[in-house]
Amino acid sequence: MTISEVSEKFGIPQDTLRYYERIGLLPRVNRNKSGIRAYTEQDCKWVEFIQCMRNAGLPIEVLIEYVGLFQQGDSTIEARKELFVEQRSRLLKRMEDMQKTLERLDYKIAVYEQTVIEKEKELQKPEK
Template sequence: MTYSIAQAAERSGLSIDTLRYYERIGLVDPPARDSGGRRTYSDDDLGWLIFLTRLRTTGMPIRMMREYAQLRHRGAATAGRRKQMLFEHRASVRERIAELQSCLDVLDYKIAHYEQIEHTFVEGITA
């Protein structure tokens, strides 16, 4: 199965411009071209694109994604290094989640505070 750039964009959630941009900066290998010179993405290409969106979503900078992509390009010999990268990245994502969770507590507290104010106000009215 192959996909036009528009289809690859739709399925990966990246924009067409971003797909070309990622290719230009070496984040994705140049996909095959059809007889008219248009990009045709394979299922493998798409899998990689989708994986990249996960890394992006979790805040990995492009510079690091590129490093990962380059290791991947060098084959099985770099598997350990890649695993190490993902391992460290996973730790940072976990930290990030913990950080967000602790900010959630602050938001909960603030919202509760506003609710208390509302409640006091209503009591003031009805008392």
């Protein structure tokens, strides 16, 4: 696939894909005879992985570290696992914080909805 096809498939700007490759987040993409990037299925799996992790809020630096460890081979399996265990813990904490915020927003919305109902009732009362 070309960079434009990958960009369209994943909804990621071409400049972002180039940036990911330049900083080592995306392993080097092969090029065809004309020098145009030729993304393989494996490259697309990396893009999908990066997108998933970024959407979950994992920092680019952590993902660069992971890619570096991955490229070093099986001797880094434990280090990769620990990296993900730590990130999972951070993600769970953020999810808990977000749940609390959601509950607070739900409460505030309910208060405002009740206020609106009470105001409408007042307006509908006949004048004396």
